[in-house]
Amino acid sequence: MHSTALLPWLDPETIIGAAGPWALLVVCFIVFAETGLLVGFLLPGDTLLVISGLLSHPLGASEHGVFGISVWLVALLIGLSAFVGGEVGYLIGHKGGPAVFERKESGLFSKKNVERTNAFFERFGGITVILARFVPIVRTFAPVAAGVGHMPWRRYTLYNLIGAVLWGFGLTMFGYVIGFIPPVAWFVKEYIDLILLAAVGGTALVTLWHYLSERHKAKKEAAAGADVVTDAGEAQALTLDAEVFDRAPDFDPDGTR
Numbered sequence: 001m002h003s004t005a006l007l008p009w010l011d012p013e014t015i016i017g018a019a020g021p022w023a024l025l026v027v028c029f030i031v032f033a034e035t036g037l038l039v040g041f042l043l044p045g046d047t048l049l050v051i052s053g054l055l056s057h058p059l060g061a062s063e064h065g066v067f068g069i070s071v072w073l074v075a076l077l078i079g080l081s082a083f084v085g086g087e088v089g090y091l092i093g094h095k096g097g098p099a100v101f102e103r104k105e106s107g108l109f110s111k112k113n114v115e116r117t118n119a120f121f122e123r124f125g126g127i128t129v130i131l132a133r134f135v136p137i138v139r140t141f142a143p144v145a146a147g148v149g150h151m152p153w154r155r156y157t158l159y160n161l162i163g164a165v166l167w168g169f170g171l172t173m174f175g176y177v178i179g180f181i182p183p184v185a186w187f188v189k190e191y192i193d194l195i196l197l198a199a200v201g202g203t204a205l206v207t208l209w210h211y212l213s214e215r216h217k218a219k220k221e222a223a224a225g226a227d228v229v230t231d232a233g234e235a236q237a238l239t240l241d242a243e244v245f246d247r248a249p250d251f252d253p254d255g256t257r
Helices: 012-036 045-054 071-101 111-134 138-148 153-178 182-190 192-223 232-237 242-246
Strands: none
Touching: 012 045, 012 071, 012 138, 045 071, 045 153, 071 111, 071 138, 071 153, 071 232, 111 138, 111 153, 111 242, 138 153
């Protein structure tokens, strides 16, 4: 196995022996935050899920991967985190109402992100909750938008469950299956430390870049005299009408179907 002497804390045996459970906890929290907290859109969840599946392959003398438990349990816990995050996001929107959107443009909030999410609901109706799981940014704001618009909770929860299974559980297992491809499996076993470095460092860099980019954009617009504060009236306008959630999905917006 390839070794990175400068980063001994990334050694698989060290992680399995000392930090395995905590590593999985961090992954689950990131997945939860992507749909449970309005700051979650900064986190690259898709890549993290696939890598988590890859790292669940047996390594060395360990029966399991870096998390120290079966990939089925890893995928189940990640899927559960995605589901709980979606429920919390809905609850925040449902209880907070339009006031949730009353805030200043910043690296953590953008009116355009809400409008983009609303556009998905306008086009696909309630199943946006499922589809949004596979769309960065939209998956963060969709639960909140559904809650603010008072989408029927039972229907939302059903769609949230389906989306969590397909995205959280599904992508994790997809990453695990990829590990059965000989060249990929060899690479994972030989360069597991480098993969961990890429996962940790990549996540941090992407998150930081996205935050700084959004913050710079907001400051630039403010300096140009643009209205960067979403007031009560604008927040109310961002609230979806109840009939949107009953709308049949339009997979062909050009009307050629």
